[in-house]
Every structure is written in structure tokens, then in C-alpha cells.
Amino acid sequence: MIINPVPGIGEDARLVIGEEDGRVKSVRLEAVNKLFIEEVLRGRALELLPSITPVFCSSDSWSYTVASVMAVEDVLGRKPTIPALGLRRLGLLLEIIENHVRNNAFKTLPLLGVDVRGEALRILGYTIRIKELLSGRSINPIIYVPGGVSWRPDDKLIGEMADYARRLLEKITVHSKKLISNLKNNEFYNKLIKQEFNPTSYIGVIGRNGEPGIINGEIALLKPGGEVVKLELKDLLDKLSVSSEGLSYWVELSGDEPVRSGPLARLNIVHGYPSENASSIYEEILLIAGGKPVHNPFYTVLARIAESVYAAELVYESLSDTDWLSGSLVNPKESPGKTGYSVVDSGRGLIIHSYVVDGKLVVRDLSIYTPSHFNYAALRRDLSLLTGRVLGDETVRLAEALITLSDLCVSELTINPVVKGEG
Amino acid sequence: MSEGLSIGFLELTGCSTCLENVLLHEKLSGILGGLGSVKYWPSHGYTEEPDSLDVLFVSGAVRSRGQVEKLKKLRDKTRVLVAYGTCSIYGGLIGLTALIDASSRSGEFLETVKTVPDIVEPDILVTGCPPTRDQLDELAGVIKDYLENGKPRGKVFIGNRNSLCRDCPRKPRDPYRFEMPSIKRDHELVEDDGRCFLEQGILCLGPVTSSGCGHLCILRGRPCMGCNGPARGVVDQGLNYISSIGSILLKSMERIRMFDYFAAEMDKLVDPMGYLYRYTLPKSLLTELALKKRGVGEK
Numbered sequence: 001m002i003i004n005p006v007p008g009i010g011e012d013a014r015l016v017i018g019e020e021d022g023r024v025k026s027v028r029l030e031a032v033n034k035l036f037i038e039e040v041l042r043g044r045a046l047e048l049l050p051s052i053t054p055v056f057c058s059s060d061s062w063s064y065t066v067a068s069v070m071a072v073e074d075v076l077g078r079k080p081t082i083p084a085l086g087l088r089r090l091g092l093l094l095e096i097i098e099n100h101v102r103n104n105a106f107k108t109l110p111l112l113g114v115d116v117r118g119e120a121l122r123i124l125g126y127t128i129r130i131k132e133l134l135s136g137r138s139i140n141p142i143i144y145v146p147g148g149v150s151w152r153p154d155d156k157l158i159g160e161m162a163d164y165a166r167r168l169l170e171k172i173t174v175h176s177k178k179l180i181s182n183l184k185n186n187e188f189y190n191k192l193i194k195q196e197f198n199p200t201s202y203i204g205v206i207g208r209n210g211e212p213g214i215i216n217g218e219i220a221l222l223k224p225g226g227e228v229v230k231l232e233l234k235d236l237l238d239k240l241s242v243s244s245e246g247l248s249y250w251v252e253l254s255g256d257e258p259v260r261s262g263p264l265a266r267l268n269i270v271h272g273y274p275s276e277n278a279s280s281i282y283e284e285i286l287l288i289a290g291g292k293p294v295h296n297p298f299y300t301v302l303a304r305i306a307e308s309v310y311a312a313e314l315v316y317e318s319l320s321d322t323d324w325l326s327g328s329l330v331n332p333k334e335s336p337g338k339t340g341y342s343v344v345d346s347g348r349g350l351i352i353h354s355y356v357v358d359g360k361l362v363v364r365d366l367s368i369y370t371p372s373h374f375n376y377a378a379l380r381r382d383l384s385l386l387t388g389r390v391l392g393d394e395t396v397r398l399a400e401a402l403i404t405l406s407d408l409c410v411s412e413l414t415i416n417p418v419v420k421g422e423g
Numbered sequence: 424m425s426e427g428l429s430i431g432f433l434e435l436t437g438c439s440t441c442l443e444n445v446l447l448h449e450k451l452s453g454i455l456g457g458l459g460s461v462k463y464w465p466s467h468g469y470t471e472e473p474d475s476l477d478v479l480f481v482s483g484a485v486r487s488r489g490q491v492e493k494l495k496k497l498r499d500k501t502r503v504l505v506a507y508g509t510c511s512i513y514g515g516l517i518g519l520t521a522l523i524d525a526s527s528r529s530g531e532f533l534e535t536v537k538t539v540p541d542i543v544e545p546d547i548l549v550t551g552c553p554p555t556r557d558q559l560d561e562l563a564g565v566i567k568d569y570l571e572n573g574k575p576r577g578k579v580f581i582g583n584r585n586s587l588c589r590d591c592p593r594k595p596r597d598p599y600r601f602e603m604p605s606i607k608r609d610h611e612l613v614e615d616d617g618r619c620f621l622e623q624g625i626l627c628l629g630p631v632t633s634s635g636c637g638h639l640c641i642l643r644g645r646p647c648m649g650c651n652g653p654a655r656g657v658v659d660q661g662l663n664y665i666s667s668i669g670s671i672l673l674k675s676m677e678r679i680r681m682f683d684y685f686a687a688e689m690d691k692l693v694d695p696m697g698y699l700y701r702y703t704l705p706k707s708l709l710t711e712l713a714l715k716k717r718g719v720g721e722k
Binding site: 008037039040044052055057061076111117118121128135136145146150 | 437
């Protein structure tokens with residue numbers, strides 16, 4: 001059986017289910033399209049990468065831009081200013097909300113028979129409006145530059161953004177409560193979250209107090225047995241091994257179980273979401289799950305709800321008191337080197353950029369790891385659990401849901417993560 | 424009017440996130456009938472191909488043979504086809520791969536990047552990465568007109584196609600002695616004094632880019648990257664740009680005589696493809712020549 005388009009992905013991939021005597025013999029997801037754009041990043045002027053790499057996945061375009069700007073900063077030896085850090089965080093929080101609302105409402109929940117697309121559009125309307133006010137456009141932001149930001153909103157615009165942020169928070173809080181109650185009464189969902197899944201490792205960026213770190217924190221790896229290891233970015237890069245099949249690439253940590261990044265990973269890694277409404281959702285999730293780590297990917301739906309509320313609370317908080325916006329926009333001090341690294345824990349998972357430049361600041365080698373690279377190995381294993389099941393509508397729906405939960409993006413998955421120069 | 428409308432979204436090669444803005448724009452969404460009218464959007468759960476569509480929005484560039492077939496098939500079923508976003512019309516960022524012969528990797532891929540107008544005739548073209556709120560306002564009016572008056576009346580370009588410089592909020596100090604002192608790279612702009620970027624030595628693609636975007640980047644302290652596509656009369660964004668800055672870099676004849684000034688400055692442009700063709704490479708003369716040389720035939 002071949003399914004194309006694949007829900008949550010579209011026509012860029014197909015789901016191939018092998019059958020024997022009416023039962024599933026094999027399940028695999030095959031990419032059928034590719035951007036090829038990683039191949040033209042080598043040879044580009046370093047400073048142009050923040051405007052090009054977002055094309056890998058524009059539902060993560062703010063995260064890609066920031067990840068790239070941070071890696072460029074690392075090459076140039078520039079330190080970002082306080083307003084820049086605040087405006088980056090604000091943009092990424094908005095994108096986290098969008099990612100989670102979009103994935104739940106348009107991709108995963110319809111497969112569970114839950115339709116909240118209208119509500120989701122209203123929420124996205126607020127996030128997109130704030131992003132437009134911030135950067136002029138809702139995707140591919142332009143204000144982030146190495147060492148700072150090119151512009152800051154004035155008081156009038158901040159007031160307008162804060163008003164949208166307040167309405168966003170109200171809307172998303174009500175929506176989330178309704179959705180959790182809906183899911184609690186959803187027979188199919190309750191059946192799914194009780195299923196056994198193999199343990200995996202989890203990776204993410206964790207803040208000083210155990211909160212989601214996004215761009216400010218340490219990389220934490222939670223092993224299946226519960227051990228937490230803190231990693232330097234360069235050490236993590238040394239441990240990553242790349243595999244490929246067909247057009248797809250993915251990464252694994254040497255000698256480890258498949259490693260997930262993204263909302264489920266953060267749910268397992270963080271000590272909580274330290275804001276009023278999100279923390280109570282977090283406690284409720286732990287109650288339903290019976291503790292952590294949570295290995296069942298269907299909990300991703302709940303993790304997305306908690307994180308989107310958390311992000312909305314932080315967005316409102318940061319727009320209500322904007323003292324952090326004063327001060328220099330750009331820090332021009334620099335001492336350029338030859339390499340630069342960055343990590344961003346985006347809504348969908350870890351994005352890592354690593355650039356090597358020549359004396360003219362032209363990119364010669366680069367590595368770009370995406371959330372899809374991290375999550376694909378775990379997805380392959382999740383799909384293999386379907387082997388032996390009766391091949392019917394429910395099994396197909398389950399396979400599709402596992403794909404949407406991992407939020408794969410074929411553009412990302414088909415990037416060769418390591419592009420080396422010749423010679 | 425929106426009652427019973429059927430609309431679809433086709434995502435070709437590209438990020439395609441811009442398509443979501445269609446339903447998030449109140450006026451446009453109202454005319455189209457909102458989410459209730461969506462009949463086809465594979466990545467968003469509407470996977471069944473309908474028998475006919477009133478409006479189809481197509482984003483992304485064309486990279487595979489399957490996409491060519493799909494696009495042609497859906498064109499035949501659609502009343503109003505909107506090529507949506509710069510990728511669909513000029514290739515956009517994906518267009519940077521136009522010189523990669525992907526067909527050698529797999530027969531499914533094309534030898535180069537094609538655009539929607541290369542394959543089918545769109546009724547409406549909307550540039551932008553993503554198209555702006557103002558462009559969507561205009562698009563809403565045009566679609567309303569189409570839907571009320573039946574058959575489309577020919578190809579419509581959304582947005583002002585004058586050059587960005589024409590009504591740019593950043594003015595040169597003296598338009599009669601307009602000089603670009605040198606070429607600086609984008610990250611070298613650390614103390615923006617609010618003047619015209621070219622006067623500060625920054626490569627701003629305003630002279631060759633259409634102003635339908637409303638100067639969004641320039642108003643936020645960033646030079647134009649060319650994402651809204653070429654201005655009216657611009658044949659090749661990169662070549663036309665070199666010609667434009669040539670005239671202002673060549674202002675001081677003394678400098679030319681003494682230091683081979685222009686050539687030395689142009690050498691600072693370490694990545695002309697990235698700077699000048701970031702969004703329009705497939706529609707450039709450069710690509711046309713390269714493909715001819717490779718024997719690919721018509722672009």
C-alpha cells in the first residue's frame with residue numbers, strides 16, 4: 001500500500017506499507033522531493049546564510065535565522081546586545097506557539113477525530129500579527145543581524161504588540177483547557193497513550209532553573225535509564241553519526257538509543273514550565289502519564305499544549321515590561337575566527353549550525369542538523385512496532401499519526417547535514 | 424459570493440509557509456469563505472484531489488516531473504490560479520539551485536529549477552517572501568472581481584512594480600551628486616546613519632527590485648535583498664544591478680584613473696550569486712546561458 005500525500009507532510013513523501021496475509025510486514029516513509037540547497041551554501045558569503053537557511057523549513061524560519069545569525073556571530077567573535085537577545089527570544093517564543101498550534105490542529109488532531117482548526121487559525125492570527133509588527137513579515141525575519149538587531153519597535157508598536165499578546169494568551173489558555181478536556185474524553189486518544197513504546201533518549205536545551213532554554217542554556221541529554229548528561233555543543237557534534245537511505249538523512253548518537261528532540265524531549269528534560277498556567281498543565285500531564293520519562297509519542301500532543309501556553313505567557317510578560325529594549329542595538333566589536341557554532345531548541349527540536357570560513361569570510365564547510373535529522377531514527381523504530389498488526393484503517397491512521405507527531409519536514413530530512421569542501 | 428467556493432493550496436518545492444497567511448488575512452479569507460472552502464491542501468490534512476477548484480494558490484518552485492504533471496492537471500480543473508510567492512514566479516531561494524542538474528541524481532528531478540509560469544499560465548501573480556498584508560489586500564480585490572465577473576481577464580501582477588528607490592524613505596544627501604563611496608558587506612553596516620544604503624556603501628538591491636513589499640526591510644534598518652522580484656523593465660536582477668551601481672561607483676573619474684577603482688571595488692563582492700541572484704537565479708540570463716551551454720535547451 002502506498003499513501004501519497006502523507007498527512008502533515010504533503011506530496012513530498014510517501015508512506016509505503018508492505019503487506020502479508022492482511023497484516024503489516026513493513027512500514028517506511030520515503031522522501032520523494034529534495035531542495036538540494038545545502039549544496040549551494042558552500043561558497044556563499046558568510047553573512048548571507050541567515051537569509052538563506054530559513055528556506056529549509058519556514059515553519060521554523062525564525063529559529064533558522066537566529067541559529068544562523070548566532071553561528072555567524074561566533075565566527076566574527078561578536079557578542080549580541082541585550083535588546084537583541086530579548087527580541088530573538090520573543091520571535092522564537094511566537095514561533096514555538098505557531099509550531100505547536102499548527103501541528104496539533106492541522107496535522108495530528110484531525111487523525112484523532114478532533115477538529116480545532118478554526119480556533120487554531122484565530123490563535124495563529126495573533127502570533128502572525130505580532131511577528132509582522134516586529135519584523136515586517138511573519139516568516140523569514142529580517143531584523144536579526146550579527147551582534148544585534150537592526151531596529152527596535154517604538155512604544156506605540158510595543159503597546160499594539162502587547163495588546164495582541166494579551167488577547168493571544170487569553171485565547172490560548174481557554175483553548176488549551178477545552179482541548180485537554182476534549183482529549184481526556186477521547187476514547188481513541190486514551191487508548192493510544194496507554195500503548196507501550198520503546199524507550200529513547202531525549203535531547204534539548206535547558207535553562208539555568210530547569211526551564212526550556214531555547215537559545216540560552218545547556219544541552220542536556222536524558223538517557224533511557226534516566227541519567228542526564230550535559231554536553232558541550234562541540235562534544236555533541238563529535239558524537240553524532242550520520243546515516244542515509246534514499247534521499248533521507250538522519251543522525252544518531254554513537255552507542256545510544258535513538259534520540260528525540262522537540263516538545264516530548266523537553267517535557268522529559270525540563271524540571272517544569274515556570275509560569276502560572278503552563279505549570280498546572282505540566283502537573284496534569286505528569287498525573288496522566290504517571291511520571292517521567294514519558295516514552296509514548298502521543299504525549300507530544302499534551303507537551304505541545306503546555307509549551308504553547310508557557311510561550312504565550314512569556315510573550316505577554318516580555319511585552320508588558322520592555323526595559324530590556326533599551327541600550328545599543330548592535331555590538332560591533334569583533335575578532336573574526338575561522339569557525340562558528342550555534343544551537344537553537346526550536347518548537348520542533350534542535351537546530352545546530354556549524355560553519356567553517358576562509359580568509360574572505362566565504363563559507364567553505366558547513367554542518368546543519370535539523371529537528372527531522374534527530375527525530376527520524378525514533379520514528380523509524382516507532383513505525384516498526386506496527387509490524388504484524390492487521391492492515392486496516394486504524395493501523396494506517398496510527399502510522400500517519402506517528403509521522404505527524406514527530407513533525408517531520410522532508411526539506412529538512414533530505415538535507416545532507418555535512419557539506420565538506422573539496423580537498 | 425463565497426458560499427460554496429472550493430479553494431486549494433498546492434505546495435511545490437519551497438517552504439510554503441506563506442500559504443497560511445491567505446487564510447489569516449481577514450479580507451481575503453472572507454472573500455474565499457475561510458477554512459470551510461478549503462478542499463485541497465495535502466500537508467494540512469485535505470488530501471483528496473477535488474474534481475474542480477474555484478481558486479488554487481500555488482507556492483514553491485518546480486523541481487520534479489511529478490510536480491509538472493500535478494500542476495498541469497490542477498490548472499485544467501481550476502478557474503483562477505494564483506502563483507503565490509516569489510519562489511513560484513522567480514524561483515526564490517530554491518532558485519539558487521538552478522545550476523544543479525538534479526536529473527543526474529534521479530530521473531524524477533528536472534535538470535534545473537522551473538517556475539510556475541514556465542509550466543502553466545497563472546491568472547494572478549503575487550510576489551514576496553512572504554507576500555505582504557498590503558499585497559493580500561490588493562489580491563482580495565482582484566479575486567473578488569474575478570469571481571464576480573467570471574472568466575479571468577488576463578494575467579494580473581499584484582503590487583507596485585516600480586523600483587524601490589523611486590519612493591524610498593531613505594534619501595541620498597544630494598541626488599545630483601549621488602555617490603557610492605565603496606562596497607561594504609552586509610555585516611559591515613554597524614552604525615547605520617539612516618541615509619540611503621548605497622551612499623553608505625551597502626549593497627541594497629532597491630534599484631532593481633519592485634516596491635510591492637512597501638519597503639519593509641528598509642524601514643527596519645535592512646537593505647533590500649531583492650525578495651520581491653525584479654522591478655518593471657529589469658531583465659536580469661544581477662546584471663542590471665551591476666550596471667546601476669557602476670554608474671555611482673564610477674562617479675569620481677580621478678579615482679578610476681588612479682586606482683582602477685571600480686574593478687577593485689567589485690572584487691569585494693565575494694559572492695555575486697548570493698548577493699545579486701538570491702531570489703531570481705532561474706530567470707536570469709546567467710542561468711539561460713549556463714543551460715544552453717549544457718545543452719539543456721530552453722530554460
